[in-house]
Every structure is written in C-alpha cells, then in structure tokens.
Amino acid sequence: MVYYKTDEEIELIRASCLLVSKTLTLVASHLKPGVTGTFLDTKAEEFIRDHKAIPGFKGYGGFPATLCISVNEQVVHGIPNDKEFTDTDIVSVDCGVIMNEFYGDAAFTFALNGVNEETMELLVTTKDSLYKAIESAKVGNRIGDIGYSVQNHAEKLHKYGVVRELVGHGIGKNLHESPEVPNYGKRGRGPVIKTGLVIAIEPMVNLGVKEVRQADDGWTIITRDNKPSAHYEHTVAIKAEGTDILSDHVIVEEAVKNNPELKEISLKN
Ligand code: MG
Numbered sequence: 516m517v518y519y520k521t522d523e524e525i526e527l528i529r530a531s532c533l534l535v536s537k538t539l540t541l542v543a544s545h546l547k548p549g550v551t552g553t554f555l556d557t558k559a560e561e562f563i564r565d566h567k568a569i570p571g572f573k574g575y576g577g578f579p580a581t582l583c584i585s586v587n588e589q590v591v592h593g594i595p596n597d598k599e600f601t602d603t604d605i606v607s608v609d610c611g612v613i614m615n616e617f618y619g620d621a622a623f624t625f626a627l628n629g630v631n632e633e634t635m636e637l638l639v640t641t642k643d644s645l646y647k648a649i650e651s652a653k654v655g656n657r658i659g660d661i662g663y664s665v666q667n668h669a670e671k672l673h674k675y676g677v678v679r680e681l682v683g684h685g686i687g688k689n690l691h692e693s694p695e696v697p698n699y700g701k702r703g704r705g706p707v708i709k710t711g712l713v714i715a716i717e718p719m720v721n722l723g724v725k726e727v728r729q730a731d732d733g734w735t736i737i738t739r740d741n742k743p744s745a746h747y748e749h750t751v752a753i754k755a756e757g758t759d760i761l762s763d764h765v766i767v768e769e770a771v772k773n774n775p776e777l778k779e780i781s782l783k784n
C-alpha cells in the first residue's frame with residue numbers, strides 16, 4: 516500500500532532530509548586520506564543526535580552504524596571500519612535519519628584527489644542519471660519511466676552496469692515503503708505517479724558488469740567483477756506543480772569544493 520503524504524508531512528520529511536544533507540556535508544568536510552569510516556560514522560552520529568534526531572540506519576534490520584560507507588567496488592551497505600581512506604578511493608556515503616517520526620534518506624559518492632578519469636566519468640554519469648530519473652518522476656508518469664531514465668542513460672548510452680538487486684523506495688514513517696523504485700524499467704509501465712508520493716530515487720551504477728554479490732559480513736554489496744560502483748540518492752516529493760527535491764546536494768557539493776582533498780563531480784547533461 517502506498518501512503519500519499521500531505522503537504523505538512525512532506526515538510527517534516529524535508530526537515531529530516533535536510534539533516535541528512537547536512538550530515539553528508541559534514542562528511543565531505545572531514546573526508547581525506549588517512550581518515551577512517553569509523554571516524555566519519557562517529558562524527559555523523561554525534562551530529563544527528565545533537566540535532567535531536569535519531570540515526571535512521573543504526574539498528575535497522577540489525578545494521579550496526581549510522582552511515583553506510585561503501586568504498587570502490589563496494590556498491591552499498593558497507594559497514595564503517597578502521598581502514599584508512601587513500602587518495603585513489605571513491606567513497607559512497609548513505610545516510611538516513613528519523614526526526615518528528617519521519618525518515619529522510621540521501622546518498623553521495625565522493626572522489627578523493629587521485630581518482631582516475633575513467634572512474635570520475637562513472638560518478639558524473641551516475642549523478643546525471645539521478646537527475647534524469649527525477650525529471651521522469653512527475654504526475655501522470657509511471658514508476659517504470661524513472662527506471663527507464665536511469666537505465667537508458669547509464670546502461671544504454673554509457674555501457675555501465677545498472678544494479679538490479681537494490682532499488683529506490685517510498686519513504687515516510689517507514690524507511691522503506693511502497694512502491695519499489697527500480698533503476699531499470701520500461702516507459703509507461705508500473706504504478707502511476709500521483710501527487711503526494713514521496714520516494715527515494717537512488718541509482719547504483721557499476722563501471723563493469725551489473726552483477727553484485729554480498730560480502731561475508733552479511734551486509735556489504737560488492738560488484739561481481741570488483742570494478743568501482745557509484746551511488747547517488749535524493750528523496751523527492753511529487754506535487755501537482757512539479758517535483759520537489761527534499762534532500763540537498765548543493766550544500767554537499769559546496770563542501771566538496773571547499774575540501775582540497777576531494778574532486779568535484781560536475782554534471783554534464
Ligand atoms: Mg539511502
């Protein structure tokens with residue numbers, strides 16, 4: 516069952532998403548070679564609790580941390596650890612919070628300074644595919660149009676692998692609500708997109724094959740061929756007047772720009 520949100524509920528989700536975005540901004544300001552995922556996770560949890568919110572992922576299905584931190588060939592659901600980042604890493608950070616009973620959810624893949632051009636291209640394309648997907652997420656379209664946009668851009672045009680096993684989702688008082696929002700699909704198929712729908716759109720795109728496997732820790736998803744993977748996520752609300760992006764990557768990108776250890780991921784379109 517799909518829970519359509521009122522304008523008031525959408526504003527509460529926006530507040531949660533904004534805290535998520537600020538947390539990702541904090542991560543962007545601290546990320547550099549030598550820093551660990553554990554350090555970032557501790558900072559993020561303190562920051563979220565200081566804002567009278569609750570980390571949304573910690574304890575969710577037994578997940579042990581505030582952030583999912585997935586490095587290089589790790590796609591999503593990486594558990595923060597004590598391994599130091601190096602200057603050739605890409606680092607996907609996914610964050611969720613609960614505030615005023617509503618979840619917010621967003622993710623961003625960062626690139627340290629030594630990341631090669633081939634991988635930067637993957638990041639740019641994945642980020643582009645998120646915005647193409649958001650353009651398709653409008654009243655009267657169907658969920659399949661969103662997946663088609665990601666797949667067409669990342670897979671058909673750029674020959675990357677779009678992950679099938681993990682999908683975007685409705686979001687509200689639950690982290691994962693109906694409908695599922697796959698990153699692949701056919702135009703004009705799937706549930707109709709209506710006013711009040713709030714969904715997390717989150718392309719996961721691999722440099723190589725689309726297939727993934729799960730690590731022995733029971734969480735981390737890794738590309739089958741161990742090539743890098745990127746992940747960008749926004750939570751959006753569907754409104755009659757247009758689609759409203761509730762999370763904020765602009766402040767995250769500002770922090771990337773101000774951190775000399777990170778490369779900017781500029782949209783191409
Ligand atoms: Mg997420």
Ligand code: MG
Pocket residue numbers: 620621683684715717748
């Ligand atoms: Mg999500």
